[in-house]
Amino acid sequence: GAGVSQSPSNKVTEKGKDVELRCDPISGHTALYWYRQSLGQGLEFLIYFQGNSAPDKSGLPSDRFSAERTGGSVSTLTIQRTQQEDSAVYLCASTPRLGRGNTDTQYFGPGTRLTVL
Amino acid sequence: TQLLEQSPQFLSIQEGENLTVYCNSSSVFSSLQWYRQEPGEGPVLLVTVVTGGEVKKLKRLTFQFGDARKDSSLHITAAQPGDTGLYLCAGARGSNYKLTFGKGTLLTVNP
Numbered sequence: 706g707a708g709v710s711q712s713p714s715n716k717v718t719e720k721g722k723d724v725e726l727r728c729d730p731i732s733g734h735t736a737l738y739w740y741r742q743s744l745g746q747g748l749e750f751l752i753y754f755q756g757n758s759a760p761d762k763s764g765l766p767s768d769r770f771s772a773e774r775t776g777g778s779v780s781t782l783t784i785q786r787t788q789q790e791d792s793a794v795y796l797c798a799s800t801p802r803l804g805r806g807n808t809d810t811q812y813f814g815p816g817t818r819l820t821v822l
Numbered sequence: 823t824q825l826l827e828q829s830p831q832f833l834s835i836q837e838g839e840n841l842t843v844y845c846n847s848s849s850v851f852s853s854l855q856w857y858r859q860e861p862g863e864g865p866v867l868l869v870t871v872v873t874g875g876e877v878k879k880l881k882r883l884t885f886q887f888g889d890a891r892k893d894s895s896l897h898i899t900a901a902q903p904g905d906t907g908l909y910l911c912a913g914a915r916g917s918n919y920k921l922t923f924g925k926g927t928l929l930t931v932n933p
Contacts, residue, residue: 747924748910
């Protein structure tokens with residue numbers, strides 16, 4: 706398939722452990738977003754990449770959260786010393802960002818469900 | 823502070839009924855999008871509205887952007903079980919690439 710893929714689909718970890726979540730965007734899409742979706746909440750913006758740079762990291766909840774993107778493609782979201790409140794679905798989206806403006810369609814992956822025990 | 827308020831939060835109806843869900847804000851948005859999300863999947867874009875007063879139709883779904891570009895509505899005619907899902911509105915402001923999402927309306931259409 707040519708859609709956004711994320712792995713793993715589910716991750717159960719113990720409090721205090723580190724986790725890495727992976728996102729493979731649609732080929733050729735230059736912009737990539739990470740969101741967090743908690744039960745009963747909307748999508749919470751975490752970080753935005755344009756190419757390999759992250760001009761907006763303002764949504765990262767704490768310094769335990771970090772993300773990188775390599776080769777303008779795959780992105781990894783890392784959560785260190787996980788806490789129970791980190792439990793949520795982490796969604797990745799990509800857009801072509803063909804030009805200026807903000808009405809690009811965001812293509813979402815299926816998400817990674819993270820459970821911290 | 824939730825910039826986009828969606829109502830109702832939950833809606834359960836019978837097949838064939840009509841319904842409207844709302845997305846309201848005190849802020850002006852340059853564009854507004856509606857997404858539908860099914861369990862275990864990411865949201866999928868339904869429509870983007872950019873002009874105040876704009877109305878767009880997608881089969882049985884009608885989307886409207888308020889004249890002042892602060893609110894939007896989604897009307898579904900003759901709902902079907904396949905319409906079941908979480909409906910999310912998301913707004914963009916100015917040239918900001920960042921979308922602000924509402925909490926969503928969880929729609930259940932019973933056969």
